[in-house]
Amino acid sequence: MSSAPKLFRVIGGAQNYDWGKLGSTSAVARFAKLNDPENVSIDEEKPYAELWMGTHPSVPTVSAQDRTPLRDLVRAAPEEMLGQEIIDKFGSKEGIPFLFKVLSIRKVLSIQAHPDKTLARQLHASDPKHYPDDNHKPEMAIAITDFEAFCGFRPLAEIDALLQKIPEFRELVGDDVATEFHSGVGSADVAGKKRLLQKVFSRVMNSPESKFEPLAASLVERTKADPQLFGETLADLIQRLDAQFPNDIGLFCGCLLLNHCILKSGEAMFLEAKDPHAYISGDIMECMAASDNVIRAGFTPKFKDVEVLVDCLTYSFNPVEEQKLNPAPFPRATGDAELKLYDPPIDEFSVLQTTFTSAGSEKFEGLDGPSLLIVTEGKGKVKLQGSDGALDASTGNVFFVAPRAAIELVSESKDTFTSYRAFCEA
C-alpha cells in the first residue's frame, strides 16, 4: 500500500547571491512569489539569484501542503519516492540524485569549476566549510532567455593570437611562457599542449594584484583606444565586466582564455566536472548532480581556491559550438505539445521541456525515477492519468512526480504554456 502521494506541489528555496537580478526583474523572485504567494514578498532592492528544487540540505524544498521537507518525505518512503533501482544505483534512501535550479543573472558569476567525485571527497574532508558535500557537480544550463557564459578554454590558436597582439596579456603571462606556448601550439601532442595551457593559466591565476590590476586597467583602456584589436564583441565584453568587477583577474582568465558562449532561448550547454566556466547574463534552467561544490578563482567576493582550481582543471580546449548540447525528441508521450529532451552523458539527470502554443494536452508514460517539474510560462493543469483531481499548474508552480506515475499536462493558455521536468532513471 503506497503511503506517499505520487504527484504533489512543492516549494523551492531561493538564494540571494549578489549577482542575481533585482526584485521582480528576477524570474527567481517571480516564480517564488507565484508559487508561494502567502509567504513570499519580493524586496525590489534585493538580488534573487537561484531557485533550488531538490533535496540538497543547504536549501530545503518543502511540500506545499504542510511544508514538510521533501528530503523527509523521501526518507519516509524511499521506494515509492525514488524507486529501488535509483536507491541501488546512487546508494541514498533520502536524496534525489539531481538538483534543479532556476538562475536569473544580472552580474557575471565567479570563474569556477566543479570537482569530480574523487576531488569532491578530498575537498569535503579537508574543507567542509567551503565544500559542503562529497559529490561531483557536472551541470547543464538551458537558456530560458538569451544567455551568455564563459564555457571551457578557447582553441589554443585563439589564445596564441591574443598573446601575440595584446601587450598586457603577454606581460602578465611572461615572454618566456608566451614564446613556449607559441612554439607548441601547432604540435600534435595534445597532452603537451594541455601542459602549456596550464602554464599560461597558472601564470595568470598566480599573478599578484599589484601586477594584474594595473595591467587590467591598461587592457580596458586599450579596448577603448583600439577595439578592432579585440573585435567588437570582446572589447564590449571586457568593458562590461570591468564595470562589474573593476580590474579583476577575470578580465584575463575569463575574457581572454575562455570561450564566450551565447545561447539563444532553448539552446543548452553541458559542463563536465573540472571544466572552467562562468555564467554572464540571462535566465536559465540549470540541472546538476546533487552538490554545491564550487571552486572559484575570479569575478567574485567569495572564497577563491586558486591553487585547487589551477591544479584540477582538465585543460581541454574546444570551439564554442562543441560546448553546446543539442536536444533530442522524447518518444514516451502523446499529445499536442512540442517536447525537447536535454540528455547529457551522465547518470544523474535529464531535463524535458514541454511547450504548448495553444490549449491542448500531453500524456506522459511513467518515468523510472523521481522527477521535479516547474512551469515557467502560461497556465494549465497537471494530473495523474486516470484520476479526477487536477492540480493548477501555472507559472512558478513546482511539482514532485513519483517514479512510474503517468501524468498528463493540460494547457489552458491560448498561447504559450511551458514547463521543464528534471528526472533521473536508473
Ligand SMILES: NNC(=O)[C@@H](O)[C@H](O)[C@H](O)COP(=O)(O)O
Ligand atoms: N555554473 N553555475 C553553478 O555552478 C551554480 O549552480 C552555482 O550555484 C553558482 O555558480 C554559484 O556561483 P557563485 O559561487 O555565487 O559565483
Ligand SMILES: [Zn+2]
Ligand atoms: Zn558552475
